[in-house]
Amino acid sequence: MKRKLKTAESPGVKKPKKDEADNDDMEEERGLTVTEEDADQGTDKPAQPLEGAEAGEEEEEDDEEDEEGSEDEVEKGEGEKFGDDDDEEDGPELPTGLTGAFEDTSFASLASLVSENTLKGVKEMGFDHMTEIQHKSIRPLLEGRDILAAAKTGSGKTLAFLIPSIELIYKLKFMPRNGTGVVILSPTRELAMQTYGVMKELMTHHVHTFGLIMGGSNRTAEAQRLANGVNILVATPGRLLDHLQNTAGFMYKNLQCLIIDEADRILEVGFEEELKQIIKLLPKRRQTMLFSATQTRKVEDLARISLKKEPLYVGVDDNKDNATVDGLEQGYVVCPSEKRFMLLFTFLKKNRKKKLMVFFSSCMSVKFHYELLNYIDLPVMAIHGKQKQTKRTTTFFQFCNADSGILLCTDVAARGLDIPEVDWIVQYDPPDDPKEYIHRVGRTARGINGVGHALLILRPEELGFLRFLKQAKVPLSEFEFSWAKISDIQGQLEKLIEKNYYLHKSAQEAYKSYVRAYDSHSLKAIYSVNTLNLPMVALSFGFKVPPYVDLNVHSKGGLKMTKRGGGGGFGYQKGKGAHKAKIFKHVNKGKGDKRQFSR
Template structure:
């Protein structure tokens, strides 16, 4: 694969010259930060922490990978350290995150940060053992990291869950909480929780719905921390971004060739639906390209195991839906491949936030487009996303189509999975927000079916 023109490189340092020690926080927290190899603050931490440690409400607009997790965890841990919060006082802090994976990751960071503190903490989320959660909540857990749905369930139904003494509420990825259907739950949670508290709310984007949530979240006018407001681009400059225009019938061959060539890299590939992820994972594993899969139809334990397996791997390929697109801190991802385009530019930005994270982070992103979808590039450039065109010669593609068609035709389960994936792809395509670009009428269904290695397009 080669670029049609060279990419420029820029320096992009997220670190400031301000140290955590300058904040005059506890020795216990400083010791934990040292063990976590953090000495200097990122920009969002340097701007947010002095206000948050002082008890002020904070509204933060910061991209994924900016260090905002510590920006809200440190104030919680420090407050509880000062007041020596006993478990009998119930829950002092609630952190809300949109997905189970982000809840688990945030809780892992919290566990490390609390390694020299006595604070009790737990996760509360769908898919985990509710009975165990009830036991922890009724005994008294100081810090809770939760998804909105399960938190509301406990607020409404768990007798003995003491939250009237709540001191701090954190809402992380507020826009994402609303995007995935938690708007009613969020407003009900805010109605139930005590109003006399400190609130820290973070959102990568500001929409009308987020603004409505902000109005009911804060009792007092918050300090606004917007570290990305003056950026010339919406994505970090350590990220080399490109797009590849190829016809539907050779899309999978192109992906296969790309994965083969980059088998020693760490890669995330995004697809439009669970069934599509499931099929391509089955197919690639069957033909000896080992891949992991992460999507919403998996049981929670499977999702958790997959997430941590990918995190720990030196090289691996993860196929996923947008469940993994926000907030997850997966170390050293080399490539983000968007095989199915996102619903809108902000989703593109969220997806590529998985790579080039942190200080001097480097990574690459590749967007697949059909010739009829090139209009999407205009909207990406409007959103300050710098993209360059890649090309791959058809003669360089792996010649596997006829063998795969023969394989699928003979394998009942793969054939069934392929048809389900094809149908799911079309349904997702038909529901795309930008229908003037992602237009069903412009699709060559036979060519699309070929990318799913099937010949029969009549599946309805």
């Protein structure tokens, strides 16, 4: 039975506006305001066909073609079933008692444990009741317990660790002369800024100092603020280690609590060694909190070296049927390489009055599609790892504050960020693994009663990825578009790329980075670069003939390509066993000859 996929904007959780001027004055008095001057600037049963993509209403009523498109709908086919669930890995062997299973989930029930100033800040932010992770972790943390917490993205982890950390500083009566009492580590600059913003709202009625240090900001100004005394410090790992080792005035010997947010992500993006050094430098007598969306072996190893002997394990999703939140409606569409851009263009054009995030596998691909879509009058924003920090920051807050808009991004924006009221998550390039998928779609349907939609675009050769998603408890159904209603702009795209020098160069770099990123996928059985029909891939970038691509083809014992820390794009290393291959321009040699690579 078919049913339509709703595309109405999700209500989200709105925060009341605050008097920013008052907050800024308070920050200036504490000497902690971060200004721009500080910055350096398969199933047997086929899926049911769908009539089209509900794509919202067009802005130009006089455009007949647009009016027809606005009536399109996406209907939901029956989801495919792939394989059997594998046995789940055993979780970390940690005590599971004292998980805060109390009946009253209102923040008011914490009145005897949490200061009036903190509760007043929570109320002004618009929160009345705790989420499950907050309900289970805040009380034990207030008692001083170490904790390893695992919860889905959008579950409210930030307040779960901010409230106890603020209370710790409040009860110990920390002053600037006491230095830093709490350190909060974030994997990316954007998440660090967001955590700092939430803390700023919570600290409205407190007098303690707090600050933010991160890569891309003015290091000298940061060092001065640290010397003045920052009671609660939000930081990225690299910049924190730098100040610990090189800033003489940094007062951290009174540290009472270390919080590692998105611990799995910090380890994934290459900060493992920095974390170990940070843990060695910080005082041993402290409370430690590890918060993560997924539990991995590396997270467990980090827990062993950073937590006390008997930490508390809080896993709010351990017995849940799905790894994603209930309000998220998710599906995939099967699309051949040559039609990928036409599908994306049609979907974005129809939904431009909504709020969407589109994920790409490389920085250059984001850059090209940003330039192309804006050139053809489809306004979009972009965030990727090659931008200057000031640009990333400006774009991030611009998209957060917008009621509608399209943000193109790499995975730099996929972890931990709370962007209000995102209606659609579109994964134009597929994720590397189920964990990455979960974190991408975690940008929508956030908070209590949050709703949202997610669309995964797969090539026919990539359908095996659905089996891995099912094993990870991710429920997906197939969406099919009416290809007759997809905008056929291929000819116009090719002419534009051919005639516009700058778009041509950008398209070349994007095409190359797409192929290289594809070759770096860890699931080689699913994402094999040898399955790419390069002439068809090139069409989606506007090329009639594929450009040259230098590609490191690795032997079985070669070095795996890895993502750069925090950038969201791909960096490449060549192992000793690696040898170069060049992808040549396609030459028609007959139907049986499909060779595209030459060593």
